[in-house]
Amino acid sequence: MSERQWTETLYTGYGQSFSVDSVLFEHKTDHQHLMIFENQVFGRVMALDGVVQTTERDEFIYHEMLTHVPIIAHGAVKRVLIIGGGDGGILREVCRHASIEHITQVEIDQSVIDMAIKYLPSHSAGAYNDIRANIVISDGFDFVQTTDQTFDVIISDSTDPHGPGEVLFTKDFYAGCQRCLNPGGILVTQNGVAFMQTDEVRNTAQRFSRLFKDSHFYSAAVPTYVGGIMAFAWASDTPAHRQLDVATVRQRWQAAGIKSRYYTPDIHVASFALPEYLMQAI
Ligand code: AG3
Numbered sequence: 001m002s003e004r005q006w007t008e009t010l011y012t013g014y015g016q017s018f019s020v021d022s023v024l025f026e027h028k029t030d031h032q033h034l035m036i037f038e039n040q041v042f043g044r045v046m047a048l049d050g051v052v053q054t055t056e057r058d059e060f061i062y063h064e065m066l067t068h069v070p071i072i073a074h075g076a077v078k079r080v081l082i083i084g085g086g087d088g089g090i091l092r093e094v095c096r097h098a099s100i101e102h103i104t105q106v107e108i109d110q111s112v113i114d115m116a117i118k119y120l121p122s123h124s125a126g127a128y129n130d131i132r133a134n135i136v137i138s139d140g141f142d143f144v145q146t147t148d149q150t151f152d153v154i155i156s157d158s159t160d161p162h163g164p165g166e167v168l169f170t171k172d173f174y175a176g177c178q179r180c181l182n183p184g185g186i187l188v189t190q191n192g193v194a195f196m197q198t199d200e201v202r203n204t205a206q207r208f209s210r211l212f213k214d215s216h217f218y219s220a221a222v223p224t225y226v227g228g229i230m231a232f233a234w235a236s237d238t239p240a241h242r243q244l245d246v247a248t249v250r251q252r253w254q255a256a257g258i259k260s261r262y263y264t265p266d267i268h269v270a271s272f273a274l275p276e277y278l279m280q281a282i
Helices: 059-074 089-095 110-119 140-146 163-169 171-179 198-211 246-256 265-270 276-281
Strands: 004-007 017-020 022-028 033-039 043-048 051-055 079-084 102-107 133-137 151-157 181-193 214-221 229-236
Touching (some): 017 033, 022 110, 033 110, 043 110, 051 059, 059 089, 059 151, 059 181, 059 229, 059 246, 059 265, 079 089, 079 140, 079 163, 089 102, 089 151, 102 110, 102 140, 140 163, 163 171, 163 198, 171 181, 171 198, 171 229, 181 198, 198 214, 198 229, 246 265
Parallel strands (some): 079 151, 102 133, 151 181
Antiparallel strands (some): 022 033, 043 051, 181 229, 214 229
16 A cells, blocks of 8 residues: 555545555646646546546547547548647547648646646647647637637537536537537537436536437446446537448548547447436436
8 A cells, every 4th residue: 555545526425546656746726726646557647626537547448439439420520629638638539530630629727738748748649739739728618609710520528517617518618619510510528427427417418409409428438437437428410420330430430540449430339329327317
């Protein structure tokens, strides 16, 4: 046992704890409490306001699923908007699509980007230097209400709906995303652990169904988002985007020529299948 234990404070009455081999960074930024520490199982762990955001060992599951599923489903993405995502994992995966021409990322906290580049370099893996990437330090909520740019895919890689992330789960934020989606565009958002945060899934389902012709969720199990499957919310006005057969997904994925560690065409299609308790909730 190492001397220090760190326990996540996301849920009341249940949580995960990590041994802390060393603290690499701990600071109250202008927006939140940011901590990066080393753990023997998950490598470097980044926490914001007491909640695990990402770890070196299991980040690929979340970042591949939140990126490749909408991009492959759309089939002709040129412009992507990332909300949040300061650790750079989503940006890295988006940049792997050679056919994408422009990426705007709106992150509220410059220090998350700076510290992730310094202490979690394999997350962005150089993507912050990609000439297609335009990084805006600003509130994602304001950005989607005011920008005159439009996008084919919007990925909201936020914290949970407490603190700075809270506005990114409101109906006004989703309406803002809708106003800057191109026809045929897709919005995906991280929506928490389905079993533990069922109310958040239910709220998003209601808000999406009032705005978009098609809304649903897909999922993946991410070890450090404990409590079961992580729900990713999905919205578009094109139902066909999430009804692709595996042969079409495979053909597009092969054409993209990307090597993944979690995402496969079979997982893409299967990830839209939801357990009954979640179907009841949405
Ligand atoms: N975004 C997802 C945070 C998930 C929070 N944890 C939870 N609900 N158990 C983190 C940023 C990754 N790029």
